[in-house]
Amino acid sequence: MRIITVSREFGSGGRELGKRLADALNISYYDREIITAVAERTNLDEKYVEIALDQSVLSQIPISYSRTFSLLPDLVNSPAALLAQQHKAIEELAARGDCVIVGRNAETILKDFHPLKLFVYADKESKIERCLQRETKKESLSVHEIEKMMKQIDKARATNHDILSSFAWGDKREYHLCINTSGIEIKTLIPSIASYAENWFVQMQK
């Protein structure tokens, strides 16, 4: 079984890297599917699930997006309960076979699957640049706003991660390969990372 998890700093291009890597290796890529699975399991709105999961479990968010708010006990729609459902959803997806999963603490959740764990990061300037390029006309954030968002999102990722793992989020000892994407076009990295991954699985399955 070849499971690859991609943890990443916001704006580092980790999602693009994960998607392209899955394509190059011709294996599944799970992203939206995880949100959908959690929404189905909890009977909550996908948009709500997405927002709730991306926040820190420690921040209590109002359940304004719930489509069935009044019917659900707190136990089911609390952020912690959503994370538990996400845990199960990720395990079920991984059990289907070879895949790439970006974020969502998959590196910790799937430890019994012995995944290849990547961490993607970059310097601040490169991450801001990447966010600016990604912006649509509708949402034009200032550099200052992007920086603020970047900090908030990474902080939430770190908090959610650190609940599960004995390593701090981004500590290289938890990962097999840490990739600095500063100034690099993601797609050019794919052939060598795909070959790295293929070799790694051969070595590990010896």
Place this chain on the structure above:
Amino acid sequence: MRIITVSREFGSGGRELGKRLADALNISYYDREIITAVAERTNLDEKYVEIALDQSVLSQIPISYSRTFSLLPDLVNSPAALLAQQHKAIEELAARGDCVIVGRNAETILKDFHPLKLFVYADKESKIERCLQRETKKESLSVHEIEKMMKQIDKARATNHDILSSFAWGDKREYHLCINTSGIEIKTLIPSIASYAENWFVQMQK
């Protein structure tokens, strides 16, 4: 110009990786040459230079290996002065053209050469295992002794590094690629790292 620096934890296989990478890319590999250059510049014994440079600059070591001890003023053979000579020697070697340099703070010393900076690390068990395999019959250290040596050497590397850099030794933000060699045969990693490096230089020289 393609300069690759390899920083590494003791026992992680960084030296082997650097040597093999240089061979794969058909570029120079500098290791012993640096010691020799410093010994020539200072008129000190190579063995002494090697030991002195591998210690922390903060620890004052007796000059028992010096072949010209009585003739040299303290200024010349102090650990700090040796590090300064090493700095010059590394710059001169790098100026000759494409190369791989392992350790010796080359990643910081050569920053104006815009090197590709690798960091090689592994979990403790793998590093001990690698040290045990490397042992000759003559020097058979116990696991406990290896562990102790590993800590001492990495501490000295960290101390020497941190004098020069604004990042802590091993902080992934200082490097372009951090490679965890736990359980991996180094030589199998070379083709994909060589291809990663080649691509990286193309991207950076755009």
